[in-house]
Amino acid sequence: MSSLRLSQAAPMLRLYDSRFSGNCWKIRILLSQLGIPYERVTLDIAKGETAEPAFRRKSRFARVPVLELEDGHTLVESGAILLHLAEGTRFIPEDAFLRAEMLSWLFFEQGDLQKPIATSRVYHLRGMAAERAEDIARFHHDGHIALEKLEQWLAPRTWLVGDRYTLADLATSCYVSLAGQGGYDMARYPAIRAWTGRVSEQPGWVPLLSGD
Numbered sequence: 759m760s761s762l763r764l765s766q767a768a769p770m771l772r773l774y775d776s777r778f779s780g781n782c783w784k785i786r787i788l789l790s791q792l793g794i795p796y797e798r799v800t801l802d803i804a805k806g807e808t809a810e811p812a813f814r815r816k817s818r819f820a821r822v823p824v825l826e827l828e829d830g831h832t833l834v835e836s837g838a839i840l841l842h843l844a845e846g847t848r849f850i851p852e853d854a855f856l857r858a859e860m861l862s863w864l865f866f867e868q869g870d871l872q873k874p875i876a877t878s879r880v881y882h883l884r885g886m887a888a889e890r891a892e893d894i895a896r897f898h899h900d901g902h903i904a905l906e907k908l909e910q911w912l913a914p915r916t917w918l919v920g921d922r923y924t925l926a927d928l929a930t931s932c933y934v935s936l937a938g939q940g941g942y943d944m945a946r947y948p949a950i951r952a953w954t955g956r957v958s959e960q961p962g963w964v965p966l967l968s969g970d
Protein backbone atom coordinates (compact mmCIF):
# COMPACT_ATOMS: atom_id res chain seq x y z
CA MET A 759 0.00 0.00 0.00
CA SER A 760 1.95 2.89 -1.35
CA SER A 761 0.79 6.03 0.38
CA LEU A 762 -0.64 5.29 3.77
CA ARG A 763 -1.90 8.56 5.17
CA LEU A 764 -3.05 7.98 8.67
CA SER A 765 -3.57 10.58 11.36
CA GLN A 766 -3.21 9.98 15.09
CA ALA A 767 -6.63 11.58 15.71
CA ALA A 768 -9.91 9.81 16.53
CA PRO A 769 -10.77 6.90 14.23
CA MET A 770 -12.54 7.83 11.04
CA LEU A 771 -13.69 6.06 7.95
CA ARG A 772 -10.84 4.74 5.83
CA LEU A 773 -11.16 4.13 2.09
CA TYR A 774 -8.79 1.68 0.43
CA ASP A 775 -8.62 3.32 -2.91
CA SER A 776 -7.11 3.46 -6.39
CA ARG A 777 -6.99 6.75 -8.22
CA PHE A 778 -7.77 5.14 -11.61
CA SER A 779 -10.68 3.04 -10.42
CA GLY A 780 -14.18 4.13 -11.38
CA ASN A 781 -15.55 1.97 -8.55
CA CYS A 782 -13.44 3.87 -5.99
CA TRP A 783 -14.43 7.16 -7.64
CA LYS A 784 -18.09 6.42 -6.85
CA ILE A 785 -17.26 6.24 -3.14
CA ARG A 786 -15.21 9.46 -3.18
CA ILE A 787 -18.12 11.28 -4.87
CA LEU A 788 -20.64 10.10 -2.30
CA LEU A 789 -18.37 10.81 0.70
CA SER A 790 -17.86 14.31 -0.67
CA GLN A 791 -21.56 14.84 -1.34
CA LEU A 792 -22.40 13.67 2.18
CA GLY A 793 -19.65 15.82 3.69
CA ILE A 794 -18.13 12.82 5.51
CA PRO A 795 -14.41 13.09 6.35
CA TYR A 796 -12.29 10.02 5.66
CA GLU A 797 -8.75 8.79 5.22
CA ARG A 798 -7.48 7.36 1.94
CA VAL A 799 -5.08 4.51 1.50
CA THR A 800 -3.99 4.35 -2.13
CA LEU A 801 -3.16 0.97 -3.64
CA ASP A 802 -1.28 0.45 -6.88
CA ILE A 803 -3.25 -2.27 -8.68
CA ALA A 804 -0.68 -2.58 -11.49
CA LYS A 805 1.97 -3.44 -8.88
CA GLY A 806 -0.25 -6.18 -7.44
CA GLU A 807 -0.88 -4.43 -4.13
CA THR A 808 -4.51 -5.67 -4.01
CA ALA A 809 -3.15 -9.24 -3.89
CA GLU A 810 -0.92 -8.64 -0.85
CA PRO A 811 -1.87 -10.72 2.22
CA ALA A 812 -2.34 -7.66 4.48
CA PHE A 813 -4.86 -6.23 2.05
CA ARG A 814 -6.58 -9.57 1.42
CA ARG A 815 -7.37 -9.71 5.12
CA LYS A 816 -9.44 -6.54 4.55
CA SER A 817 -10.93 -7.50 1.17
CA ARG A 818 -12.03 -11.09 0.65
CA PHE A 819 -12.22 -10.37 -3.10
CA ALA A 820 -8.74 -8.74 -3.23
CA ARG A 821 -10.13 -5.63 -4.88
CA VAL A 822 -10.73 -1.98 -4.13
CA PRO A 823 -12.78 -0.15 -3.01
CA VAL A 824 -12.85 -1.26 0.59
CA LEU A 825 -14.38 0.89 3.30
CA GLU A 826 -13.05 0.36 6.79
CA LEU A 827 -15.50 1.55 9.42
CA GLU A 828 -14.56 3.26 12.66
CA ASP A 829 -15.04 -0.06 14.53
CA GLY A 830 -12.62 -1.89 12.20
CA HIS A 831 -15.22 -3.78 10.17
CA THR A 832 -14.59 -3.68 6.43
CA LEU A 833 -17.10 -3.46 3.61
CA VAL A 834 -16.37 -4.57 0.05
CA GLU A 835 -18.18 -4.00 -3.28
CA SER A 836 -18.83 -0.42 -4.35
CA GLY A 837 -22.62 -0.90 -4.45
CA ALA A 838 -22.73 -2.21 -0.88
CA ILE A 839 -20.50 0.62 0.32
CA LEU A 840 -22.68 3.23 -1.40
CA LEU A 841 -25.84 1.77 0.10
CA HIS A 842 -24.33 1.69 3.58
CA LEU A 843 -23.10 5.26 3.43
CA ALA A 844 -26.30 6.62 1.85
CA GLU A 845 -28.71 4.86 4.25
CA GLY A 846 -31.38 7.34 5.32
CA THR A 847 -30.17 10.14 3.05
CA ARG A 848 -31.64 11.88 -0.01
CA PHE A 849 -29.57 9.63 -2.27
CA ILE A 850 -31.91 6.67 -1.66
CA PRO A 851 -35.60 7.17 -2.49
CA GLU A 852 -37.98 6.63 0.43
CA ASP A 853 -40.63 5.08 -1.82
CA ALA A 854 -40.13 1.30 -1.95
CA PHE A 855 -40.73 1.00 -5.69
CA LEU A 856 -38.35 3.83 -6.54
CA ARG A 857 -35.77 2.36 -4.16
CA ALA A 858 -36.02 -0.95 -6.02
CA GLU A 859 -35.71 0.87 -9.35
CA MET A 860 -32.61 2.57 -8.03
CA LEU A 861 -31.18 -0.85 -7.14
CA SER A 862 -31.98 -2.12 -10.62
CA TRP A 863 -29.57 0.48 -12.02
CA LEU A 864 -26.86 -0.48 -9.54
CA PHE A 865 -27.20 -4.12 -10.66
CA PHE A 866 -27.33 -3.20 -14.36
CA GLU A 867 -24.21 -1.08 -14.01
CA GLN A 868 -22.31 -3.95 -12.42
CA GLY A 869 -23.70 -6.67 -14.66
CA ASP A 870 -23.79 -5.00 -18.07
CA LEU A 871 -21.77 -1.80 -18.13
CA GLN A 872 -18.85 -1.91 -15.77
CA LYS A 873 -16.75 -4.77 -17.12
CA PRO A 874 -16.98 -3.96 -20.86
CA ILE A 875 -16.04 -0.35 -20.15
CA ALA A 876 -13.48 -0.88 -17.38
CA THR A 877 -11.58 -3.64 -19.16
CA SER A 878 -11.39 -1.78 -22.48
CA ARG A 879 -10.22 1.28 -20.56
CA VAL A 880 -7.47 -0.64 -18.73
CA TYR A 881 -6.16 -2.01 -22.05
CA HIS A 882 -6.07 1.49 -23.51
CA LEU A 883 -4.50 3.13 -20.44
CA ARG A 884 -1.82 0.42 -20.22
CA GLY A 885 -0.91 0.77 -23.90
CA MET A 886 -2.25 -2.71 -24.75
CA ALA A 887 -5.00 -1.64 -27.18
CA ALA A 888 -3.32 -3.10 -30.26
CA GLU A 889 -2.46 -6.48 -28.76
CA ARG A 890 -5.94 -6.82 -27.14
CA ALA A 891 -7.88 -5.50 -30.15
CA GLU A 892 -10.04 -8.64 -30.42
CA ASP A 893 -10.97 -8.55 -26.73
CA ILE A 894 -11.72 -4.84 -26.96
CA ALA A 895 -13.99 -5.41 -29.97
CA ARG A 896 -15.92 -8.02 -27.96
CA PHE A 897 -16.23 -5.73 -24.96
CA HIS A 898 -17.32 -2.84 -27.19
CA HIS A 899 -20.02 -5.04 -28.69
CA ASP A 900 -21.44 -5.81 -25.23
CA GLY A 901 -20.83 -2.29 -23.90
CA HIS A 902 -22.66 -0.62 -26.77
CA ILE A 903 -25.69 -2.85 -26.25
CA ALA A 904 -25.87 -1.66 -22.63
CA LEU A 905 -25.11 1.97 -23.52
CA GLU A 906 -27.87 1.96 -26.13
CA LYS A 907 -30.38 0.79 -23.50
CA LEU A 908 -29.20 3.53 -21.15
CA GLU A 909 -29.47 6.11 -23.94
CA GLN A 910 -33.06 5.10 -24.70
CA TRP A 911 -34.06 5.29 -21.03
CA LEU A 912 -32.45 8.68 -20.56
CA ALA A 913 -33.67 10.34 -23.77
CA PRO A 914 -37.01 11.49 -22.26
CA ARG A 915 -35.71 11.81 -18.67
CA THR A 916 -33.52 14.03 -16.53
CA TRP A 917 -32.53 11.39 -13.94
CA LEU A 918 -32.53 7.59 -13.97
CA VAL A 919 -35.10 7.17 -11.19
CA GLY A 920 -38.02 9.45 -10.36
CA ASP A 921 -37.41 13.16 -10.64
CA ARG A 922 -34.14 13.62 -8.81
CA TYR A 923 -30.49 12.63 -8.60
CA THR A 924 -30.00 9.39 -6.65
CA LEU A 925 -27.36 6.72 -6.10
CA ALA A 926 -28.49 5.28 -9.43
CA ASP A 927 -27.15 8.33 -11.28
CA LEU A 928 -24.01 8.54 -9.18
CA ALA A 929 -23.07 4.87 -9.58
CA THR A 930 -24.06 4.41 -13.22
CA SER A 931 -22.42 7.59 -14.47
CA CYS A 932 -18.87 6.89 -13.29
CA TYR A 933 -17.75 4.21 -15.74
CA VAL A 934 -20.07 5.55 -18.44
CA SER A 935 -18.26 8.90 -18.30
CA LEU A 936 -14.91 7.06 -18.57
CA ALA A 937 -15.96 5.02 -21.60
CA GLY A 938 -14.20 7.37 -24.03
CA GLN A 939 -10.90 6.38 -22.36
CA GLY A 940 -11.74 2.82 -23.38
CA GLY A 941 -12.14 3.77 -27.03
CA TYR A 942 -15.95 4.04 -27.03
CA ASP A 943 -17.42 6.55 -29.45
CA MET A 944 -19.69 8.47 -27.09
CA ALA A 945 -20.85 10.89 -29.82
CA ARG A 946 -23.49 8.23 -30.46
CA TYR A 947 -25.13 8.97 -27.11
CA PRO A 948 -26.32 12.59 -26.76
CA ALA A 949 -28.74 11.84 -23.90
CA ILE A 950 -26.02 10.05 -21.94
CA ARG A 951 -23.58 12.90 -22.47
CA ALA A 952 -26.13 15.50 -21.33
CA TRP A 953 -26.91 13.36 -18.25
CA THR A 954 -23.26 12.87 -17.23
CA GLY A 955 -22.94 16.65 -17.54
CA ARG A 956 -25.89 17.13 -15.17
CA VAL A 957 -24.41 14.60 -12.74
CA SER A 958 -21.09 16.45 -12.66
CA GLU A 959 -22.91 19.67 -11.74
CA GLN A 960 -24.42 18.17 -8.59
CA PRO A 961 -23.21 19.85 -5.36
CA GLY A 962 -20.19 18.09 -3.89
CA TRP A 963 -19.45 16.04 -7.03
CA VAL A 964 -15.69 15.49 -7.45
CA PRO A 965 -13.76 14.56 -10.59
CA LEU A 966 -11.63 11.44 -10.95
CA LEU A 967 -8.31 11.93 -9.19
CA SER A 968 -5.34 12.99 -11.28
CA GLY A 969 -2.71 12.59 -8.56
CA ASP A 970 -2.29 10.18 -5.62
Ligand SMILES: N[C@@H](CCC(=O)N[C@@H](CS)C(=O)NCC(=O)O)C(=O)O
Nearest residue numbers: 779781803808821822823835836837
Ligand atom coordinates in the same frame (compact mmCIF):
# COMPACT_ATOMS: atom_id res chain seq x y z
N1 LIG B 1 -17.71 -5.26 -8.25
C1 LIG B 1 -16.61 -4.63 -7.60
C2 LIG B 1 -15.48 -4.47 -8.60
C3 LIG B 1 -14.23 -3.97 -7.92
C4 LIG B 1 -13.06 -3.96 -8.88
O1 LIG B 1 -13.12 -4.50 -9.99
N2 LIG B 1 -11.98 -3.34 -8.43
C5 LIG B 1 -10.81 -3.24 -9.26
C6 LIG B 1 -10.47 -1.78 -9.46
S1 LIG B 1 -11.80 -0.95 -10.28
C7 LIG B 1 -9.65 -3.92 -8.54
O2 LIG B 1 -9.44 -3.74 -7.37
N3 LIG B 1 -8.89 -4.74 -9.28
C8 LIG B 1 -7.76 -5.38 -8.74
C9 LIG B 1 -7.60 -6.77 -9.25
O3 LIG B 1 -8.58 -7.30 -9.82
O4 LIG B 1 -6.54 -7.30 -9.05
C10 LIG B 1 -17.02 -3.26 -7.03
O5 LIG B 1 -17.94 -2.65 -7.58
O6 LIG B 1 -16.45 -2.84 -6.01
